[in-house]
Amino acid sequence: MTSTTTVSGGFIPVCRLDQLEVERGATALVHGQAVAVFRTYDDQVFALGNYDPFSKSSVIARGIVGTRGETPFVASPVYKQAFDLRTGACLDDEGVSIPSYEVKVEDGVVLVGPRLKHPKRG
Numbered sequence: 001m002t003s004t005t006t007v008s009g010g011f012i013p014v015c016r017l018d019q020l021e022v023e024r025g026a027t028a029l030v031h032g033q034a035v036a037v038f039r040t041y042d043d044q045v046f047a048l049g050n051y052d053p054f055s056k057s058s059v060i061a062r063g064i065v066g067t068r069g070e071t072p073f074v075a076s077p078v079y080k081q082a083f084d085l086r087t088g089a090c091l092d093d094e095g096v097s098i099p100s101y102e103v104k105v106e107d108g109v110v111l112v113g114p115r116l117k118h119p120k121r122g
Contacts, residue, residue: 009113009114010031010114011102011112011113012028012030012111013109013110013111014110014111014112015028015037015109016108016109016110017039017043017045017105017108017110018108020039020045020110021039022040022041023038023065024039024065025061025063025074026038026061027058030047030101034049034051035047035048035049035050035112036048036049036050036060036061036063036074037061037110038061038065038074040065040072040085045105045110046072046085046086046100046103047101047112048083048088048098048101049088049100051098052078052079052081053096053098054096055076055079059078060074060076060083060098062077063076063077063083064077068082071086072085081096083098086100087100088100088116089118099116100118101114102116
């Protein structure tokens with residue numbers, strides 16, 4: 001998925017919600033960055049950077065989606081580290097995180113926006 005049309009607030013339309021498979025990831029190019037977009041079983045949509053800092057490869061979109069307690073996550077398909085879908089924080093190594101992005105769905109279209117800023121952990 002690739003889009004270059006920006007709507008208000010820096011959001012980019014990447015696909016229709018019904019094009020995203022539940023509990024699977026898809027990759028989109030957003031503002032020149034490869035972003036992994038996920039739709040959970042309850043139709044929430046999240047976007048994270050696609051680059052896995054542990055394996056040093058762009059594979060996050062191919063990860064396994066699940067939950068730990070109340071935390072939705074994606075596990076890297078390479079070494080299986082889990083990343084919080086909401087914040088990008090690694091659940092297995094609190095010193096590591098990947099970028100997370102604002103996401104909204106309007107009229108059935110998934111829009112990915114600016115990178116979210118999260119407070120430092122620890």
